[in-house]
Amino acid sequence: MKRSNILLAVCILASLFYWYIDPAFVDKFLVFRGADFPQGKFWTAVTAIFLHGDFVHLIGNMLFLYVFGNTLEDEVGGAKMLVAFFVGGILSFILSSFFYGPETAMIGASAAIFTIMAVVMLTKPLKFSWLFFMPLGLVAILYLLFNVAASYYAVDGGVGYLGHVIGFVVGFPFGISWSRGGWARNLLVVVLILLAYIFIATMLTSVLSLLSSFV
Numbered sequence: 467m468k469r470s471n472i473l474l475a476v477c478i479l480a481s482l483f484y485w486y487i488d489p490a491f492v493d494k495f496l497v498f499r500g501a502d503f504p505q506g507k508f509w510t511a512v513t514a515i516f517l518h519g520d521f522v523h524l525i526g527n528m529l530f531l532y533v534f535g536n537t538l539e540d541e542v543g544g545a546k547m548l549v550a551f552f553v554g555g556i557l558s559f560i561l562s563s564f565f566y567g568p569e570t571a572m573i574g575a576s577a578a579i580f581t582i583m584a585v586v587m588l589t590k591p592l593k594f595s596w597l598f599f600m601p602l603g604l605v606a607i608l609y610l611l612f613n614v615a616a617s618y619y620a621v622d623g624g625v626g627y628l629g630h631v632i633g634f635v636v637g638f639p640f641g642i643s644w645s646r647g648g649w650a651r652n653l654l655v656v657v658l659i660l661l662a663y664i665f666i667a668t669m670l671t672s673v674l675s676l677l678s679s680f681v
Contacts, residue, residue: 469544470535473516473551474528477575480516481524492517498572500563515555517573519624527575533595534582537602541590542644547582550640554581554633562629572626577633583609584637588649591656603656604663610634 484492495507498514518524539547555578562572583606586593591603598605613634616627642649 468536468539469548470531470539473535473548473575474531477516477518477524477528477531480513481518484517485520493571498559498563499570500560500566500568503560503563511556511559512552514559514573515552515575515578518575519573523574527579529597530579530583531575533597534579534586534602534606537590537593538582538586541586546640546644550581550585550637551575551578553640554578554636557636558629558633561632562626565628566626572629574626576626577629580609580613580630580633581637581640584634585641585644587656588638588641588652589645589647591652591659600663601656601659603652604659606634607656607660 480496484496496510496513496517498510502510518527535547535551538550555575558577558581559572562577563570566572583602587603587606591601591606593602594600595602595605610631613627613630615621616625617631621627645652
C-alpha cells in the first residue's frame with residue numbers, strides 16, 4: 467500500500483475519532499496551539515495534521531492528498547513524499563502561530579498537502595488529472611494564487627489561508643532539489659500554461675458576452 471494512501475487512511479480514522487469518540491481528549495492533547503508547544507506538547511505539531519474540523523474539510527483535503535500524494539510518491543518515492551508532508555505540516559503550524567496568535571487552535575493536513583503540491587508543480591507539472599481536468603502544475607498555482615489573495619484580503623471563515631501559503635513556500639526547496647528535468651523550466655511551463663488558460667477564459671467570456679447581446 468502506498469504511503470500517501472496510508473496517510474489518507476490515518477486522516478480519516480483520526481478525524482472520526484475526533485468527531486465521534488472523544489473530542490475533549492483530542493482538543494486538549496492532539497490539537498496544535500502555539501502556546502502549548504513551548505510547554506512540551508511537541509507531538510501536537512504532528513497529530514494535528516491528521517485532524518479535520520468536518521466532513522467537507524476532510525473530503526476536500528483527501529482528494530488533494532490522493533492525487534498529489536500519489537503523483538509525488540510515484541515521482542520521488544514514498545520516503546521523500548513523507549518528508550515533504552511532515553516538514554510542511556509541522557513548519558506551517560509553528561510559523562502560522564506567529565500570525566494567528568499562540569492561543570489559536572490549528573488542525574488539518576491542508577498546509578502539508580500544499581507543500582506536496584509545490585513539489586509536484588516543480589517536478590511533475592504536466593501530469594494531467596482527470597479529477598481536476600487540468601495539469602497538476604496548473605491546479606497547484608491556481609490554488610496558491612487563491613490563497614495568497616484570500617490572505618491579502620483577510621478572508622475569514624476559519625480557514626488558515628496564510629498557513630497554506632507557508633506550506634507551499636516550504637515545498638519549494640524540496641521541489642528544486644528533487645526536480646529531474648529542471649525546476650526553473652517546469653515553473654516556466656506552469657506560468658505559460660496559466661497565461662494560456664487566462665487568455666482562453668477571457669476569449670470565451672468575450673464571445674459569450676457578445677452572443678448574449680444578440681439574444
